[in-house]
Amino acid sequence: MPRFATVLFLAGFAFLLFSLTLTLGFGEPPMRAGQGVLDQAVAGTGAANAVSAVLLGFRGLDTLGELSILFAAATAGGLVLGHRRPGGDGPPAGAILQAGTRLLFPLMLVVGFYIVLHGHLTPGGGFQGGVILAAAFFLPVLAGTGAGPDHALLRVVEGLAGTVFILIGLAALWTGGVFLEPLLVDRGALHELFSAGTLPLLYLAVGLKVGAELAGLLAHMARAGGGEA
Amino acid sequence: MFWLLLGIVILMLTSAVLVLVLDNLLAALAASSVVSLALALVFVILRAPDVAMTEAAVGAGLSALILVLALRRLGLVGVGGRRVGEGDDA
Numbered sequence: 001m002p003r004f005a006t007v008l009f010l011a012g013f014a015f016l017l018f019s020l021t022l023t024l025g026f027g028e029p030p031m032r033a034g035q036g037v038l039d040q041a042v043a044g045t046g047a048a049n050a051v052s053a054v055l056l057g058f059r060g061l062d063t064l065g066e067l068s069i070l071f072a073a074a075t076a077g078g079l080v081l082g083h084r085r086p087g088g089d090g091p092p093a094g095a096i097l098q099a100g101t102r103l104l105f106p107l108m109l110v111v112g113f114y115i116v117l118h119g120h121l122t123p124g125g126g127f128q129g130g131v132i133l134a135a136a137f138f139l140p141v142l143a144g145t146g147a148g149p150d151h152a153l154l155r156v157v158e159g160l161a162g163t164v165f166i167l168i169g170l171a172a173l174w175t176g177g178v179f180l181e182p183l184l185v186d187r188g189a190l191h192e193l194f195s196a197g198t199l200p201l202l203y204l205a206v207g208l209k210v211g212a213e214l215a216g217l218l219a220h221m222a223r224a225g226g227g228e229a
Numbered sequence: 230m231f232w233l234l235l236g237i238v239i240l241m242l243t244s245a246v247l248v249l250v251l252d253n254l255l256a257a258l259a260a261s262s263v264v265s266l267a268l269a270l271v272f273v274i275l276r277a278p279d280v281a282m283t284e285a286a287v288g289a290g291l292s293a294l295i296l297v298l299a300l301r302r303l304g305l306v307g308v309g310g311r312r313v314g315e316g317d318d319a
Contacts, residue, residue: 051279115282123278131286135294142297214291221298 045182046196047120055125056202060169060180063202066127067162067209074213078220093144101143108136116207120196126206133207134214141222148219154212161209168198168205234274241267254305258296265289 037058041050045057055063093101112132119125141148169180177183183198194200244267247260265288272281 049279124282125279128279128282128286131283131291135286135290138294142294218294218298221295221302 045199047199048196049120049122049125051123052120052125052196052199052203056120056180056199056206057182060182060202063206064165064169064180067165067206070210070213071158071162074217077217081220097143101139105136105139108132108139112136112207112211116203117200119203119207120199126203127210130207130210131214133211134218137211137215138218138222141218148222149215151216151219154216154219158209158212158216161205161207161212165202165205165209168202172198230274234271237267237270237274254300255297258293258300261296262289262293265292 037054038050041053041057042048045053047053047057112129114129115124115132116126116129119129137149168183172181172183173179175183180202182196241264244260244263248257248264251257251260265284268288269281269285272278272284
């Protein structure tokens with residue numbers, strides 16, 4: 001009977017895929033709301049990147065929700081993995097791995113901060129840059145050449161970033177607007193680094209929070225694995 | 230464009246099958262990262278660079294990092310780390 005269920009599932013899945021590929025043109029999304037968003041994104045938020053305009057300008061509350069989900073997931077992961085467990089490390093890293101890690105670390109740091117800070121101008125933003133930052137701090141741990149980031153510092157950074165995000169939203173509410181409404185949109189020219197009002201600040205907060213959260217989660221995992229973090 | 234996409238899809242399928250059949254767990258992990266990287270390429274072709282960056286950072290980078298840490302926790306991270314039940318050091 002389980003075999004029958006598998007066949008049924010596969011047949012249904014294939015049918016869905018076929019109907020999707022047959023009815024939709026490749027690369028031509030059938031959405032109608034997109035044009036309206038594109039028309040208003042740049043003028044309404046001052047962000048040259050329309051995706052950032054939607055994520056932080058039009059749907060800032062959703063981004064806050066995503067941050068809370070990530071926070072809950074990281075907390076739950078830390079809770080589950082909280083027990084210290086003795087275990088052996090792998091073999092020591094070779095010269096190529098160590099040198100490569102030392103070369104990659106500053107590079108990834110720069111790329112991560114670049115992606116976070118230019119989120120309102122170019123593709124990317126807080127989430128992507130934050131992930132890259134978290135990964136940068138964990139290359140040395142994986143390669144066995146250094147310790148991970150300090151856990152207390154991570155907690156401070158994470159809390160501060162979350163607070164700043166909500167405070168900016170409250171400031172928008174205070175000035176008579178809507179919670180998390182983009183402020184000071186008209187300051188600075190389009191396509192400049194200092195433009196789009198509070199959007200870059202929000203993205204910086206998102207990037208630091210995501211980076212600190214993921215780094216904390218990875219630190220928990222590395223410690224639980226008997227690593228040197 | 231069609232042939233490029235076909236090549237990427239074949240690469241993705243090959244890597245996905247490799248994840249299942251490779252004995253070395255670290256190699257299987259690298260193959261799963263290749264799937265994500267190729268998918269990021271498809272997203273670029275579809276003109277969604279934001280999604281492509283997320284896929285490359287999370288799918289290829291972070292999930293591989295988490296899986297490596299999980300392998301280390303299980304004590305399978307050595308160069309000869311084999312699947313449980315097949316090797317001698319599982």
